[in-house]
Amino acid sequence: xxxLVVAGNWKMNTTVSEAAALAxxxxxxxxxxxxxxxxxxxxxxxxxxxxxxxDAVKGSAVKVGAQNMHFQESGAFTGEVSPGMLRGLCDYxxxxxxxxxxxxxxxxxxxxxxxxxxxxxGLKPILCVGESxxxxxxxxASDVISGQVRAGLEGVNDASGLIVAYEPxxxxxxxxxxxxxxxxxxxxxxxxxxxxxxxxxxxxxxPLLYGGSMNGGNAGEFAAQDCIHGGLVxxxxxxxxxxxQVAAAVAAAKV
Ligand code: PEP
Numbered sequence: 001x002x003x004l005v006v007a008g009n010w011k012m013n014t015t016v017s018e019a020a021a022l023a024x025x026x027x028x029x030x031x032x033x034x035x036x037x038x039x040x041x042x043x044x045x046x047x048x049x050x051x052x053x054x055d056a057v058k059g060s061a062v063k064v065g066a067q068n069m070h071f072q073e074s075g076a077f078t079g080e081v082s083p084g085m086l087r088g089l090c091d092y093x094x095x096x097x098x099x100x101x102x103x104x105x106x107x108x109x110x111x112x113x114x115x116x117x118x119x120x121x122g123l124k125p126i127l128c129v130g131e132s133x134x135x136x137x138x139x140x141a142s143d144v145i146s147g148q149v150r151a152g153l154e155g156v157n158d159a160s161g162l163i164v165a166y167e168p169x170x171x172x173x174x175x176x177x178x179x180x181x182x183x184x185x186x187x188x189x190x191x192x193x194x195x196x197x198x199x200x201x202x203x204x205x206x207p208l209l210y211g212g213s214m215n216g217g218n219a220g221e222f223a224a225q226d227c228i229h230g231g232l233v234x235x236x237x238x239x240x241x242x243x244x245q246v247a248a249a250v251a252a253a254k255v
Pocket of ligand 1: 171172
């Protein structure tokens with residue numbers, strides 16, 4: 001089974017001091033929460049708080065991730081952050097989140113460039129894929145997801161360190177999570193099969209995370225599915241206790 005991973009996407013929330021306090025609360029809570037030691041916890045604050053969060057979790061098992069990055073190493077890209085700038089500050093980077101795709105014009109091609117750049121820099125990409133409600137209603141969910149996974153990973157030869165998060169757009173921030181069965185159909189189907197076709201047996205070690213209104217109450221049902229190895233958590237990740245409840249539920253479901 002792949003590693004269990006629960007990542008918190010803090011989005012554009014928390015000041016630097018709030019981020020440091022939240023990270024410290026997760027760090028301390030994780031040390032006291034039974035079973036959570038079996039789950040890789042990844043905190044993804046805004047760029048400006050990466051250093052503070054990294055400092056707060058130093059010496060603990062809690063890891064840090066960025067929410068995005070540019071694929072170029074340096075240059076005239078005002079407002080952007082490069083892979084090399086993240087190295088040393090974090091281990092993971094979320095790429096292709098649906099908010100980036102919808103609000104900031106990211107394409108499969110730019111996401112693919114970022115995945116390759118992240119790997120080249122020694123960062124672990126959390127590649128996000130997800131269909132819109134319209135695509136689902138048109139019966140296109142599986143095709144859309146296979147396409148996003150294949151395009152996002154074009155030219156990627158090494159699956160080690162890779163994580164794929166299935167986040168149906170209609171479930172993000174809406175309080176309307178997918179059912180575990182719906183998520184498993186896509187994750188064990190379109191996503192796993194595409195990974196298998198790309199990476200053969202190495203696909204078996206790629207953690208697949210569900211994201212979309214996941215919380216401590218529903219995380220266990222998702223993780224009870226064989227093909228779901230954790231979660232990418234938005235709203236609930238802004239509260240240390242709720243984030244740790246998700247991690248505890250994932251750990252308990254996989255015992
Ligand atoms: C997300 O933004 O990745 C996410 C899953 O958000 P939420 O948990 O709030 O739906």
